[in-house]
Amino acid sequence: MCSLRKSSSKQPNMIPESYIPPSLVKPLYVKKSLVTPSSIGNNLKLGTPTIGGKSRLLNILLKIMMFAIRKYDITGTVEAFGGGNKFITNLTPRLEYKIFNEMDWGFASIAACTTDEQMLNQMIKRAFELQFSIQTKEAFNEAKEKRRQIETPIVEAAALTIVVQAFSRAADRQNFDKQKVENGISLSYLNKYKRMHYMMKGTQVTSMDYVDAIKPFLQSENLLLYLDPPYYGTKSYEDDFPDWRHGELAELVLHSKMKIMISNFENPYYEDILENNGWHKIFLGEIPKSSAAKADEKQEEWLWTNFTIPSYLQPKKNS
Ligand SMILES: C[S@@+](CC[C@H](N)C(=O)[O-])C[C@H]1O[C@@H](n2cnc3c(N)ncnc32)[C@H](O)[C@@H]1O
Known part of the structure; x- marks a missing residue:
């Protein structure tokens, strides 16, 4: 059975020393030939749909990750804002270490279930059953609360999250859609989660604040860290991520030895702390503006890297 480490957000920095596998600090053998461009395209649709429209940019980001893995002898990936898990599941079949973190207990629980065949089957069965008891707005609202409580067992939280996601408007997990x-x-929709197991087995899943999740790895030079925090200037996530936390994030990773990719909207924190200290910034593409009055309004998404x-x-x- 897999275990999912729960957040210690009320007691930060509770990560025990033993959490860092000693081998993370030294280079390990990676079967790079297995990380091929074709392994990207075959699985592009894996992951739980989430708000934000990141799937449009997925292909570009995956190609950049592949490049970094090959060029910098990367032996493992850390994803600190894992959400619907569209990266680890689509990219790194043979990397030695895969660490997935997500603050939202329900999404972390889905990721944890996909690492273990037995739990994965239980999650699929339970989500299929649960949908018949989540038919009203009241039941939906109850499920919405329960899926995020760390007292809710992993399989139950995962199954509730799948149903809440599927029954909400625009996958926002907030508004009931009759x-x-x-x-x-x-069942065929639910069975797609089985395809994630191959990529997810061996992944260490945590559910905690991103600071606690990445601190143990800051000095590990063979890791690739992908940070996809809530968008600067928006409030569409259940876990509050005020703008100042982008400054905290930039300070935290500025001198890290990991290879790092951060995607987001342009903001003064990344400009002052990252760009002014030699980080690179590239245009990624446009995503639908969540607060837009008109459906076709777009916002630019950018990528900051230390390589x-x-x-x-x-x-x-504009191409
Ligand atoms: C832009 S989304 C990431 C989407 C993800 N890359 C995907 O493929 O679905 C940001 C995620 O960060 C999570 N989050 C918000 N605050 C957090 C925190 N303090 N620490 C860790 N995760 C957090 C949210 O729950 C949300 O899933």
């Missing part, structure tokens, strides 16, 4: 309830959740990205991997603006 039409989606009527459509229901098919150079060759121009052939950089999307061209």
Whole structure:
């Protein structure tokens, strides 16, 4: 059975020393030939749908991650804002270490279930059953609360999260959508989670604040850290991430030895702390503006890295 380390957010910095596998600090053998471009395309649809439209930029980000893995002898990845888990599941089949963190207990629970075949089957069965008892707005609201409570067992929290996600408007996990309830959740939809197991087995899953999740790895030079924090200037996430936390994040990773990628909207913190200290910034693409009055309003998403990205991997603006 897999275990999921719960957040110690009320008692920060509670990570025991033993949490850092000693081998993380030295280079390990990676079967790089297995991390091929074709392994990206085959699995592009894995992961739970989430708000934000990140899937549009997924292909670009995956190619940049692949480049970094090959060029810098990367032996493992750390994802600190894991959400619907679209990166580890689509990228790194043979990396030695995979660490997935997500503050939201329900999403972390889905990730934990996909690491273990038995729990994965239980999660699928339970999500299929649960949908028939989450048919009203009241039941939906109750499920919405319960899926995020760390007292809720992992399989239950995962199954509730899948149902809440599927029955909410635009996958926002907030607003009940009666039409989606009527459509229901098919077993074939749920079975797609089985395809995540191959990538997720061996992944260490945690559910805690990103600071606690990444601190143990800051000096590990063979790791690739991907940070996809809530968007600067927005409030669409259940866990509050005020703008000042982008400054905290930039300070925390500025001198880290990991290879780091951070995606977000342009903001003064990344400009002052990262760009002014030699980090690179490239345009990634446009995503739908969540607060937009008009459906076609877009916002630019950018990527900051502490390594150079060759121009052939950089999307061209206005192309
Ligand atoms: C932009 S989303 C990440 C989407 C993800 N990359 C994916 O593929 O679905 C940001 C995520 O950060 C999580 N989050 C918010 N505050 C956090 C914190 N303090 N520490 C860790 N995760 C947090 C949110 O729950 C949300 O899932």
